[in-house]
Amino acid sequence: NKRITIAIDGPAGAGKSTIGKIIAQKINADYIDTGAMYRALTLKLIENNIDLNDTYSLLKELNNTSIDFRNGHIYLDKKIVDKQIRENIVSQNVSDVAKIKEVREELVKIQQNIASQKSVVMDGRDIGTVVLPNADFKFFVIASIHERAKRRFEDLVKAGEKNLTIEEVEDQISRRDKIDSTREKSPLTKSDDAYEIDTTNKSINESVDEILKIIEGR
Ligand code: C5P
Numbered sequence: 001n002k003r004i005t006i007a008i009d010g011p012a013g014a015g016k017s018t019i020g021k022i023i024a025q026k027i028n029a030d031y032i033d034t035g036a037m038y039r040a041l042t043l044k045l046i047e048n049n050i051d052l053n054d055t056y057s058l059l060k061e062l063n064n065t066s067i068d069f070r071n072g073h074i075y076l077d078k079k080i081v082d083k084q085i086r087e088n089i090v091s092q093n094v095s096d097v098a099k100i101k102e103v104r105e106e107l108v109k110i111q112q113n114i115a116s117q118k119s120v121v122m123d124g125r126d127i128g129t130v131v132l133p134n135a136d137f138k139f140f141v142i143a144s145i146h147e148r149a150k151r152r153f154e155d156l157v158k159a160g161e162k163n164l165t166i167e168e169v170e171d172q173i174s175r176r177d178k179i180d181s182t183r184e185k186s187p188l189t190k191s192d193d194a195y196e197i198d199t200t201n202k203s204i205n206e207s208v209d210e211i212l213k214i215i216e217g218r
Contacts, residue, residue, distance in 0.1 A: 004029060004119045005134075006215070007127035010141035011177045011188065013148030015199040015207060016123045019141065021072075022208050024121040027215065032114055034124035034131070036074040037067050037107050038098040039085035044076055045097065046089060052096050059102050067110065086159060092172060095179035098125075104185050126186040128194050137215055138194035141207075147200045149173055 004027065008016045017033060024031035044065055050057050068075040074082055084090070097103055104126075111131050115122060122131065128138035143151075149170035156164060180188040190196060195214055199207045 004136050005115055005132050006121045007132050007135040007138040007194070008121060008123045008141060009125055009127050009129070009139070009188065009190070009194065011148065011180070012173050013152045014141040014143045015151070015204070016141050018204055019197075019199070019207050019211065020121045020123040022204070023211055023215075026208075026212060027119070027121075029119035029121050030114075031072065032069050032111065032120050032122045033074065034069075034107070034111050034122060034127065035094075036069060036082075036085055037110065038094050038103070039090050040067050040074050040076040040081055041065060041103065041107070042090050042094040042097045043081060043085050043087075046093065052093060055100065058097070058100070062103060062106060067107065069114065086155075088156065088161065088164065088172075091176070095176045095183075099179060099183035099185065101185045125180055125188040128191040129189060130186045133191075138191055139197050139211055139214075140190040140194040141197045141199060143198065143200040145170060145174060 006023065006027075006029065008020045010016050020033075021031045041062065045052060045058060045061060048061060050061055052058065066075070066077055073080045074085060108126075108131050111122065111124075114120065115132055124131065128135060128140070149166055152173060153164070153166045153169045156169065177188070195211075197207055197210055202210075
């Protein structure tokens with residue numbers, strides 16, 4: 001049985017992780033959330049009071065950090081931090097960490113290593129363009145900013161967040177998208193050979209079916 005690699009990229013809240021997890025299950029691949037890796041590093045930097053503008057200290061910390069994604073869990077220095085990395089303080093700072101060249105090089109290495117060993121559905125911003133340029137299938141998942149803000153807001157409310165309005169969430173997402181798509185090193189862009197999937201007016205099942213049709217149809 002041949003290994004298969006699928007890249008899913010797109011802005012925050014477009015549905016990449018929800019869809020990616022289901023696709024992975026259907027085709028018997030591992031789902032790898034690369035955003036969780038950038039979030040884990042950001043969590044550690046915040047916890048250790050590292051000034052995110054102090055690149056020297058930040059990179060020193062990176063050297064003493066182990067990050068892994070296994071069995072659907074994100075590991076930071078061997079501890080599972082699935083919940084902590086979703087906190088809003090992490091979301092608000094992660095893009096400033098992810099724009100640093102050395103950070104990307106280090107995490108991309110880990111991601112490529114994971115993908116070289118098994119079938120994967122890998123979710124991120126630069127998977128089709130940089131991490132897995134030879135992926136068997138590439139998808140670029142988008143949705144309107146209103147829809148994405150609404151979904152993120154609902155997630156946050158479910159997680160117990162009470163102090164944020166949907167407008168604030170929309171502002172935060174827009175700001176994050178802007179940093180992600182304008183950074184110098186591997187910005188968020190659709191690669192020419194990626195299929196664009198717009199999830200704005202689709203149910204999860206409809207988006208999943210659209211992708212499965214493409215995968216199975218070749
Ligand atoms: O996917 P998620 O929204 O959790 O990603 C959090 C952040 O991590 C993104 O906004 C982006 O700054 C960064 N990221 C990245 N490259 C990836 C995945 C995530 O720069 N492959």
